[in-house]
Amino acid sequence: MGTYITFPELLLWFPLVTGLIAFFIKEQKSVKAWALFSSLITLGISVVSLCYSDSTKYFSYNYVSYEWLKYIGSNFSVGLDGMGHMLTFLTALSFPIIFLATYKNDYKNANAFFGLMLLSQAGLIGVFVAIDALVFYFFWELALIPVYFLCSRWGGEKRIQATWKFFIYTFVSSLLMLVGIIYVYLQTQPAQFSEHSFSLIAFYNANISPGNQSWLFWLFFIAFAVKMPVFPFHTWQPDTYEQSPAPVTMVLSGIMVKMGVFAVIRWVLPIFPSAILKFDNIVIGLSIAGMLYASCIAMVQNDLKRLVAYSSIAHIGLMCAAIFTTNTTGMSGVMIQMLNHGINIIALWIVVDIIEKHTGIRKISELGGLAVHTPLLAIFFVVIALANIALPLTNAFIGEFAMFTGLYEYNAWYAALAGLSIILAAVYTLNMVQKVFYGEDNILTKVVSLVTVKQKIVLTVIVIFIFVLGVYPKPVFDLTKDTVTTILSHLRDPSSMGFK
Amino acid sequence: MSAIILSAIWGVVMMFGGVFFKKTSTPKYWAIAGLIIILAANILEFSGRPLFNIDTKGMLGFENFGLHFNTIALFCTLIYFLLNGRDIEKVGKHVSEYFALIFFVLCGVAVASSYKSLLMLFLGIEIMSIPLYILTGSDKLNLKSNEASLKYFLMGAFSTGIMLMGITFLYGGNTFGSFNIDTIKLGLGSLPVMIAIGLVLLIVAMSFKVSAAPFHFWTPDVYDGAPTVFTSFMATVVKVAGFIAFIRLFQNALGLMQAQWQMLIVIITAATLIIGNLTAVFQQSVKRMLAYSSIAQAGFMLLSLFALNDTAKEGLILYSIAYSLASIGLFAILVRMKDYTIEGFNGLSKTQPVLAFTATIFLLSLTGIPLTAGFTAKFYMLVAALKNGHQFWLVILAVICAAISAYYYFKVIQAMYFKEPSADAHHQMDVPSSFKWLLIFTAAIIIILGIMPGLVIDWLYYLVQLASYHHQLSTMN
Numbered sequence: 017m018g019t020y021i022t023f024p025e026l027l028l029w030f031p032l033v034t035g036l037i038a039f040f041i042k043e044q045k046s047v048k049a050w051a052l053f054s055s056l057i058t059l060g061i062s063v064v065s066l067c068y069s070d071s072t073k074y075f076s077y078n079y080v081s082y083e084w085l086k087y088i089g090s091n092f093s094v095g096l097d098g099m100g101h102m103l104t105f106l107t108a109l110s111f112p113i114i115f116l117a118t119y120k121n122d123y124k125n126a127n128a129f130f131g132l133m134l135l136s137q138a139g140l141i142g143v144f145v146a147i148d149a150l151v152f153y154f155f156w157e158l159a160l161i162p163v164y165f166l167c168s169r170w171g172g173e174k175r176i177q178a179t180w181k182f183f184i185y186t187f188v189s190s191l192l193m194l195v196g197i198i199y200v201y202l203q204t205q206p207a208q209f210s211e212h213s214f215s216l217i218a219f220y221n222a223n224i225s226p227g228n229q230s231w232l233f234w235l236f237f238i239a240f241a242v243k244m245p246v247f248p249f250h251t252w253q254p255d256t257y258e259q260s261p262a263p264v265t266m267v268l269s270g271i272m273v274k275m276g277v278f279a280v281i282r283w284v285l286p287i288f289p290s291a292i293l294k295f296d297n298i299v300i301g302l303s304i305a306g307m308l309y310a311s312c313i314a315m316v317q318n319d320l321k322r323l324v325a326y327s328s329i330a331h332i333g334l335m336c337a338a339i340f341t342t343n344t345t346g347m348s349g350v351m352i353q354m355l356n357h358g359i360n361i362i363a364l365w366i367v368v369d370i371i372e373k374h375t376g377i378r379k380i381s382e383l384g385g386l387a388v389h390t391p392l393l394a395i396f397f398v399v400i401a402l403a404n405i406a407l408p409l410t411n412a413f414i415g416e417f418a419m420f421t422g423l424y425e426y427n428a429w430y431a432a433l434a435g436l437s438i439i440l441a442a443v444y445t446l447n448m449v450q451k452v453f454y455g456e457d458n459i460l461t462k463v464v465s466l467v468t469v470k471q472k473i474v475l476t477v478i479v480i481f482i483f484v485l486g487v488y489p490k491p492v493f494d495l496t497k498d499t500v501t502t503i504l505s506h507l508r509d510p511s512s513m514g515f516k
Numbered sequence: 517m518s519a520i521i522l523s524a525i526w527g528v529v530m531m532f533g534g535v536f537f538k539k540t541s542t543p544k545y546w547a548i549a550g551l552i553i554i555l556a557a558n559i560l561e562f563s564g565r566p567l568f569n570i571d572t573k574g575m576l577g578f579e580n581f582g583l584h585f586n587t588i589a590l591f592c593t594l595i596y597f598l599l600n601g602r603d604i605e606k607v608g609k610h611v612s613e614y615f616a617l618i619f620f621v622l623c624g625v626a627v628a629s630s631y632k633s634l635l636m637l638f639l640g641i642e643i644m645s646i647p648l649y650i651l652t653g654s655d656k657l658n659l660k661s662n663e664a665s666l667k668y669f670l671m672g673a674f675s676t677g678i679m680l681m682g683i684t685f686l687y688g689g690n691t692f693g694s695f696n697i698d699t700i701k702l703g704l705g706s707l708p709v710m711i712a713i714g715l716v717l718l719i720v721a722m723s724f725k726v727s728a729a730p731f732h733f734w735t736p737d738v739y740d741g742a743p744t745v746f747t748s749f750m751a752t753v754v755k756v757a758g759f760i761a762f763i764r765l766f767q768n769a770l771g772l773m774q775a776q777w778q779m780l781i782v783i784i785t786a787a788t789l790i791i792g793n794l795t796a797v798f799q800q801s802v803k804r805m806l807a808y809s810s811i812a813q814a815g816f817m818l819l820s821l822f823a824l825n826d827t828a829k830e831g832l833i834l835y836s837i838a839y840s841l842a843s844i845g846l847f848a849i850l851v852r853m854k855d856y857t858i859e860g861f862n863g864l865s866k867t868q869p870v871l872a873f874t875a876t877i878f879l880l881s882l883t884g885i886p887l888t889a890g891f892t893a894k895f896y897m898l899v900a901a902l903k904n905g906h907q908f909w910l911v912i913l914a915v916i917c918a919a920i921s922a923y924y925y926f927k928v929i930q931a932m933y934f935k936e937p938s939a940d941a942h943h944q945m946d947v948p949s950s951f952k953w954l955l956i957f958t959a960a961i962i963i964i965l966g967i968m969p970g971l972v973i974d975w976l977y978y979l980v981q982l983a984s985y986h987h988q989l990s991t992m993n
Binding site for chain 2: 088153169183187188195198201
């Protein structure tokens, strides 16, 4: 226990407290400002914490543990390693972007809306900083509840059914994971006050027979696969993305899917090493099948939102496959891609939301010629679209390149098959750009007014981000190197200590 | 001991008080005052300062577990009185008798949580049940209430008979010729026929009392027919007391031969979970849904009997307060609704935001979402069941059933938050602000216990710690 407050705590409590306060701010304008203010402060904290990310020097700034359920062996432990720093940064960065980009939108009961948004931010950060299995499970579920209410209350027409599907998928799978967590817990070594322990180290050192690992692996993996989502657990995703209000869709696709990727890296790879060796082919196969399947569906989509949703499934599939190659190149690629995919997909949603708000349509076939009326938006969109297909110089290129290299090192055939999705991605993305922004304009698309200043700022920031990270990705690689090496070395040699 | 004596006395006081009380609102205050006294006396006894020192000749034993449960039961009843006092007045003319009967039930609860002899078990269960038969039929002019009362009485009498028979067999079968659950300590390999018969009969009778499948058929009708205020009490404090009696009997007297009866409990648990949850899904009336949900929750509590270890006891204690508080809160809101169907809850968040918000917390707790006491309770049960090491599928089944329960609990949440209210829906609801604050208080307890379950569980070890502390002091001198 430190004498000062640590970064993970700050990042966790700040949005939580400000979120609770937001419920009591009745006025639309002030609650918006409050939410934006809160998210900016969180971003500030996160940026400062990045300066102290070197865990060898600043260990006590980034780790803290409080006594919680002493007799059952669970402590309230939170900590930030490289991956945690990166993902909390992504979360902290996304929320101000989302709030700014949708600043014009008005909501009924705005206080509840922004309160829930900030609570979901706290839940997400909680997932990324938890280093105790029970704390992790707590936040894993807590991130879900605000999103459930946000989607079902402020979403589109079919929101209740769509959100319900999403909720049931995730709730069932996480309950099964809870059984898995308890089972692993019962195999751990005694802690100070209890027979077993929920801490991450205890989980890494748990003595689980290969036979048990095989089924425990699936209990955990399915819960995470649903969140990512990996084929065939993805069916909730397009419906939910389509029906959710725009800011929530951005949270879901930008950050929430990273929860799944993150959780596989932290809570599956090091705990079930022998199950990984057994099932890696199946998982990679599923992921690649999902990539190709989602890309094919994206090609024939006529709905902008669904197209982006399917393109996201394809990208996540690649990340999941790259994790299970379990080599350094692939894993480093996943790390940087988690950040980049989060930023890019939020940018895509922002543009889609602008188009939908102004024209009232999402059908690609009914849109056209937007570039004539809003050339600036077209420029932004083209850059983001190019990042989406991972063109060199954009941020996604380096990540996808590393992941494909990793996949190639693992098995060249997989890399070849997965490579098809790059071509498909180019087909559907460029097709979308062409149909939406170029070609004949019509009555509906003529009414597009100018993009707001706030949206311009946000999109500019994102575009700068895309190029900077595209040219100079080293900081992210450096940041996440420690995570990659500890996870992989623990995977190869389970006796070595994993997390500190 | 204090709880038994004082609640019996106070029951009599309330009974005779009915003659003298002029206003219908007076009995409520007397009842609340009496309950606070009993609660205080019980807490004193729990902290090692009993008011009464009566030699019960080994018929009753006051241990941590039972006393702790008494505190919880009395506390929940206090919340229940505070929330529902005004609604009890509206049931009929004999207000102070209703309160008197509830005090008698509490006396039975205290006996059932402290019996050492099978005879006292029988007495406790009966003292608990008979006032309930009357309370169920207290809405005298309502046909459904009468039907429920008669049904409950007939079925209850039948199961009481079975229980007596079970006790007789157990008495006749054990080599010590004893009624005492500590002396009997059956087991160690052999299972005489008489004991086996007694065991099965007792399981049947107790399953009936806690409405475990396949002996649950009375529950929906009785809970539905009884006046809602009394359903609330029956479904919570009384039901959990049944579990406490159940686990004390099977852990103390029959714990050693768990291997022989575990399979029976497994079947009952699985059946209760499946039937309770699946039937609840199809209910249109929230009251009936809560009746089935109480069966479903009983299924989860049965896991403690299946596991039968320390964690299970901790879990049961936590479950008893989590489940009771959430259900009492929900029923209190339900009593004030005109329309008991799920549609009746439509748009409650717009007309009565506080009610809708607290109801949501209660429902989330019953579902077992983290940050609520319901989650920690379910979590402890799962840990206990997995620690037991057998029948892994039962745990998976329980978890799937918990997911199914989300369906019907969330249906109410969806109605409250995502649907529009009908034109004149909740306008004439009688909701004083004290009621709202109490609901918020109850919801706050649920959340606090969701974060710090130790606040309740650690008391289980209080007397042990106190004893060792005194021991240390004496050795130091």
